[in-house]
Amino acid sequence: MPKYHKAKLAKGFKYGKSLHENAMNVLIIGNGAREHALAWAAAQSEKVNVVFVAPGNGGTALMGGKVRNVPLKAIALDGLLAFAGQNNVDLTIVGSEQPLELGIVDLFRSAGRQIVGPTKAAARLESSKVFSKEFMQRHKIPTAGYHVFRNTISANNHIELTTTTYPQVIKASGLCAGKGVFIALDKEQAITANNALFEDRIFGNAADEVIIEDFLQGQEASVFALTDGIRYRLFLPAQDHKRIGNGDTGKNTGGMGAYAPAPLVTPEVLRKVEELIIQPTLKGMVEEGYPYTGFLYVGLMIDQGEPSVVEYNARLGDPETQVVLPLLKSDFITALQASVDGTLGEVPFEMHRKSASTVVIASGGYPDHYETGKAISIADEVAEMEDCLVFHAGTSYEAGRLTTAGGRVFSVTALGENLRESIDRAYLAVEKIGFEGAYYRTDIGAKAL
Numbered sequence: 475m476p477k478y479h480k481a482k483l484a485k486g487f488k489y490g491k492s493l494h495e496n497a498m499n500v501l502i503i504g505n506g507a508r509e510h511a512l513a514w515a516a517a518q519s520e521k522v523n524v525v526f527v528a529p530g531n532g533g534t535a536l537m538g539g540k541v542r543n544v545p546l547k548a549i550a551l552d553g554l555l556a557f558a559g560q561n562n563v564d565l566t567i568v569g570s571e572q573p574l575e576l577g578i579v580d581l582f583r584s585a586g587r588q589i590v591g592p593t594k595a596a597a598r599l600e601s602s603k604v605f606s607k608e609f610m611q612r613h614k615i616p617t618a619g620y621h622v623f624r625n626t627i628s629a630n631n632h633i634e635l636t637t638t639t640y641p642q643v644i645k646a647s648g649l650c651a652g653k654g655v656f657i658a659l660d661k662e663q664a665i666t667a668n669n670a671l672f673e674d675r676i677f678g679n680a681a682d683e684v685i686i687e688d689f690l691q692g693q694e695a696s697v698f699a700l701t702d703g704i705r706y707r708l709f710l711p712a713q714d715h716k717r718i719g720n721g722d723t724g725k726n727t728g729g730m731g732a733y734a735p736a737p738l739v740t741p742e743v744l745r746k747v748e749e750l751i752i753q754p755t756l757k758g759m760v761e762e763g764y765p766y767t768g769f770l771y772v773g774l775m776i777d778q779g780e781p782s783v784v785e786y787n788a789r790l791g792d793p794e795t796q797v798v799l800p801l802l803k804s805d806f807i808t809a810l811q812a813s814v815d816g817t818l819g820e821v822p823f824e825m826h827r828k829s830a831s832t833v834v835i836a837s838g839g840y841p842d843h844y845e846t847g848k849a850i851s852i853a854d855e856v857a858e859m860e861d862c863l864v865f866h867a868g869t870s871y872e873a874g875r876l877t878t879a880g881g882r883v884f885s886v887t888a889l890g891e892n893l894r895e896s897i898d899r900a901y902l903a904v905e906k907i908g909f910e911g912a913y914y915r916t917d918i919g920a921k922a923l
Contacts, residue, residue: 833886
């Protein structure tokens with residue numbers, strides 16, 4: 475597995491050169507650590523000539539070799555389509571959720587361009603929690619009981635006038651970058667959450683509809699599928715750490731770390747996930763007229779071996795991508811091409827028999843107010859660490875200077891023969907990366923140990 479860091483991020487690759495006769499140009503859309511991981515996985519394929527990342531970040535800028543940043547925002551759909559045509563892009567991979575909600579897959583397909591992802595209608599599994607809950611209800615897919623509200627009065631009346639057990643989960647229906655969820659421990663907190671969503675509009679139009687649902691007991695886990703609409707292949711199951719503080723305390727974030735495979739998802743649990751959730755989801759989407767293609771993320775709550783759906787995502791998760799992709803042994807691009815061609819059942823999809831852990835280094839103050847523009851230092855020995863991958867999330871590289879540019883700054887991944895080894899390696903690298911105000915959890919993976 476290639477090591478990478480700074481200018482060595484894709485050591486051995488040269489832009490414009492490939493050993494494969496029909497080498498492909500690939501476009502990846504997004505700017506986080508997930509997209510850096512996607513670029514890393516794509517660049518390892520001999521089938522790939524060049525990997526464009528729009529807009530990318532400091533990490534993808536430093537990869538060199540096959541990888542090049544493109545100064546186009548992920549929501550600039552027409553510009554991205556034009557770029558794909560002008561640069562003979564053979565395959566586009568959508569990393570982030572907003573382009574999917576806006577219909578980038580429909581746009582590219584209408585222009586005859588191959589793209590990995592669901593259509594706008596199918597992406598509603600993520601972009602509308604109301605749609606996804608109603609879909610699960612129609613197809614008898616296990617999930618929490620819920621009610622839908624469209625104004626403050628009806629939502630607060632539900633809290634005031636019904637006999638409710640707490641905690642309750644209150645969610646904005648639309649996209650909120652993983653932050654639109656409140657866990658209300660009592661009536662007062664529930665009303666405060668409703669007012670924040672409907673009256674204060676802290677998530678804008680994403681909270682035009684709000685779901686109040688029962689709190690599911692158990693532990694969370696994530697299962698990812700790649701599908702051509704009918705067939706699917708599974709990555710190794712992962713477990714994310716959403717809360718900002720050790721011991722899963724404090725506010726929800728976009729994710730502070732992850733590991734895979736998650737021992738919580740036993741072979742028997744995974745069988746249930748496939749039979750009760752993934753298969754009826756794909757079958758139901760076909761029956762309702764919008765076959766689902768691309769990556770399907772299923773966020774699970776597992777209680778005494780029984781899985782329920784917390785949420786769907788219409789793309790790979792972050793930071794889980796940073797642990798599941800390094801554990802994929804088969805050629806990533808071959809699998810993606812098969813998902814587009816409808817031949818996914820005919821290609822290998824093999825995993826490494828290892829564990830992977832990733833630790834997110836965030837800006838001080840995240841997920842609330844934080845400062846950017848902080849100079850970053852990375853010890854030279856990180857580049858030589860075995861099976862260690864430093865994925866950039868919120869970084870900028872300009873005029874030879876690497877600085878912070880977001881709330882989550884790095885996702886430091888390490889592989890090991892077992893989970894303990896992968897955790898220790900990841901934290902060893904984390905300690906060698908610094909910037910003013912840097913913060914990270916110190917207990918990633920502890921619950922599995």
